[in-house]
Each structure stands twice: as structure tokens, then as C-alpha cells.
Amino acid sequence: MSTQTVSVSQVATNGHPKESITPKPAGENRLFAKEGVTYGDWRDDLVRDGVAVVKGAIPRDRADKYAEDIFTFLETFKGGLGFKRDDPSTIKEDNLPIINEKGMCLGYGVAHETFAWDVRQEPGVIGAFEKVYDTEDLIVSFDGVNISFPNRADLPDNKPWPHQDQDPQRPGFRCLQGLVNLLPNGPNDGGLIVCKGAYRLSEEFHEEFKDEPDKIWAWTKEWYGFTERGMKWLENKGCKWEKLNAEPGDLLVWDSRCPHYNLSPTGDAPRFCIYTCYMPATDASEEELERKKSAFYETKSTTHWPNALNVGGVPIKRGGKNCPYNDWKPRKPVELSERGFKLTGIPYIKAVSA
Template sequence: MIVTHEIPAIQTVDFTANTTYGDFRDDLVRDGYAVIKGAVSKEKAAHYVDRYHDYLEGFGLGYDRNDPSTVKEELLPVINEKGMLFHYSAIHEDFVWGMRAEPGVLKVFETIYDTEDLLVSFDAINVSFPNRKDITPNVPWPHQDQDPERPGFRCVQGLLNLLPNGDDDGGLLVLPGAHNISVEFHEQFKDEEQLYRWTNETYFFTDAGMKWLDTKGFKWVKVNADPGDLIIFLVEG
């Protein structure tokens, strides 16, 4: 027997745009994402970069942070073409929990949810090396991580940026403001055949859906960030 529980949308942020917060929440409400500058110090960000390298070298497969020629699939743990490392319980390494528990990170989510009693879900860490030729080329994968049949504000995702990330670097792409028409979009495409996914909490946008969003005037924006910046974004739309 499958038991489901209807969970109401979260009401701690006013997405009607009738409230001015004077902080990152104004960006989140307007654009669906926000960049919190300096959530973690640059020194702490550099420390976590070193811990990443320690972790990769610790597998003993031959990777050496000082030798770019060792950035090869056979010398690294399993990392997919999007830089996602899902395996080895990497998400529970102490340095990963250290990043989650940084006061500047916690404060942002405490502000959003209006509580210090937080739950966290973390499915991967990102280890992206530039200009790799030894793995499948990366391609865009426009998606949302929320069931279209359960609209409204239910979750905020975030990533802590550790290295300089500019126009010419890989990173997060967003459609500012598209969250405001998420319900309209999914009503329009509710009968469209979906790609395989193991949970309804993931929705993949098709070419037809992306063209529809383009006709509505929504354009991709590459989110740039400095070391220690926290990027947060809505999972709906």
C-alpha cells in the first residue's frame, strides 16, 4: 500500500511581491534565485577546495592536484559529465557537512524558513574540471526538482561556490522570473509525454516547453559568483 501525505505549501516568504524584505529574499521573490555574497569567507572557501583535493587524492587512483594530466576518468572516482559525484557517501564527508553547517549558510535558510529547526537533503557534490576530453560531453538539462502537481513554494536549493565562476566558466543557468508562470506552464503541458524519471519530484523540460518559455520572453542567465558566495534558487520552474 502506498501512503501519501498532503503537505501544504510553505508560507514563510511572500511571493505576491507585496512585501519588501530589504535582503536577498527580494531577489528570490522577483527572480526565483539569489546570490548571497560572502556567505563564507574566501579563506574558508579555499580551505574547502583543499579538502576536495585531499578527498580525490585519497582514493589512491593517481590523481594529483598539481598535475593536470592526471585529470582522467581512470585516475578519479566516478564523476559524471556534469561534475556530479553521487557515490561513496561523499555527501557525508566531514568537510561537506562543514560547508552545510557554516553559520553564513545556515543563517540564509533560517531566514527563509523562519526557524532554526532545519532539514537538509543533499544528493551530490560537484567536482567540475575544465576542458575534459575523456568523458561524455556535457549538454544542458533544463529541469525542475519539484512535482508539477504540487505547485507553490515548497523548497529552496542552494550551492556554495568555492572558486571564481564567471562568464566563461560552467555553472548554473536560470530563467529569471519563470517561477511566476510555473502553474500556467504545467497546465499547458500537462499531457506532454515525459522523459523517464524515477520520481515525480523531477521534471525535465522538452524542446517544446523551452520554446514556449522563450515566446513568453524568458531568457537564460548564467549565474556568476565569487568564492564563498551562496547561490539559492527555487526548485519550481
């Protein structure tokens, strides 16, 4: 189902749905709703550590295809700028879309590329979040992708940036973040590093550090950076950092209170992953759903928050100037399944009056 077909058949001329769906909220089996529950699957890891690996959320052959799609995206970018997957000398800014030292590719409408939406619509990925929230009525973030190549001399070093993606003044379980890994990701291939179990100390930590003098600046309240003193506090509490390894098709999920950051590849292989975050549609206000709808039709990105707390991204600079290749549009309009369209949040917007 294409976005054009959806806009004609299901959306009125004023942009509101002709018919809307009443979403079911998170159910009684929502994660953390009950104490002492044993699930017998990866959710037990999530409760214990604040992070889990969902093995084989996407079948290997489809994960390989999505990785191939990203390679093709890079090789054909704006008609082809010279990148070739088998030639390491072409891994440089002149031949690629702008990708920062942390591997984030955020411009060019990449959040709405077909490969990004295909991953978001994968049943095994959606199903994992359905288990966490105990509802099928979910919305998804329009987040970016990570494309990290090893040993890039044209980028600054990817220095550790330990952080949590949640406002310290709004405690409790609010968001489950995720990424789908698309290439073999071993010890030397970069990836997600997490402070296991530290999410359970979040309220205690922020009470002690609420007046810290060397607080790291953040552009949003929904981000907190850990200082050296904060890292020492976690260490003294017995918290240890661990880099997660994964296979193509594995889904990595973590509580947004969990301290984390990413590492760059140091071996010979790149790292490809797509960020995927879902939450119940009932967790979004009508205003947020409207903002999310605009982001979808204007092919804008969001952060990991599916309720579109932030829309748009940082300026994409090439040589100190706005990148001339960045029109914020994907290569072609995405085609969505019926379930995929629900994930945009548009069908949950209140219907227009007859």
C-alpha cells in the same frame, strides 16, 4: 561532537531519542507568506527571479580551505590513484572517483565527508535559510558535490538538461535549493544556469503541457524535464536564461520550480561546489525523519529534499562494472556540532516512552 558520541548520549538502544525537540514551524515571515513584502536584501531577487546569490555566506578563508579539502580528497582517494591538481594529464577516470559529465560525484560516502558537513554547518549558510523559512528548526539534505574539470575527453559532452526539481502536480513554493560555490566561478568556469522569473509561470506552463506527447521520462515525480516545445514556450513568454557567476563562499539559492541546469567549465579552472538544501523540520513526517536517521547512520545520500524523499543513489560504475572503490563510506566518521546534529533531523523524532 562525533556521531558515535551522539548515538550513545542522545539516542536510546532502539534508535529513538531519549528526549526530543518540538520544532517550531515556519513563521509568519516565511517567504511568499505575504504579498508585496520588500526585504531589502537578496530575498527580493529570489521573489522576483526565483534565484538569488547570497554573497559571502562563508568567509573566503574557510571557502578556500574547503576547496583545498576537496583537492586533497581527490589526490588521496583510496590511497591515491594518480590525480595531481597541477597535472591536467591526470584528470581522467583511472585517477579519480567516478564523476559524471555533469560534475556530480555521488558515491563513496562523499555526502558525509567532513568538508561536506562543515559547509552545511556554516552559520551564514544556515542563516540564509532561516531567513527564508523564519524558523531555526531546520533539517538539511545529504546531497552530493560537484567536481567539474574543464575539457575532459574521457566523458560525454554535458548537454543541456533544463529541468525543475518539483512535481508539477504539487504547485506552490515547497523547496529552496542551494549550492555553496568554493572556487572562483566566472563566465568560462561552468556553473548554474537559470531561467529567471519562469518559476512564476510554472502552474500556467504545466496546465498547458499536462498532456504533452513527448514528455521526458523521470525516475521520480519530483523532476520535470523541459522539451524543445517547452523551452520555446518559455522563450515566447519573454523568459531568458542566465549563467550565474560567483566567488568562493557565495551561496546560490533557487526555488525548486525554477528551470535550471548546469554548464561545464570551458576555461582552465575547475568548478567545486557543495549542494545544500534546508527545510523546516515540521515539513517532514515522522516516517521521513526515521528514514533520514537511517540514512545518516548508514552514511547514505539523499537528493536535494531534506525530508529524505529519496535515499541512496544510482549505481557507481567503473568500466561497466560496479566501482570496486565504492563502499558508500566517507574516509572517517564526521564530527558534528550540536546544531549540526539537529540538522540531521534525529533530535526531532518523537522520544521513547520512559
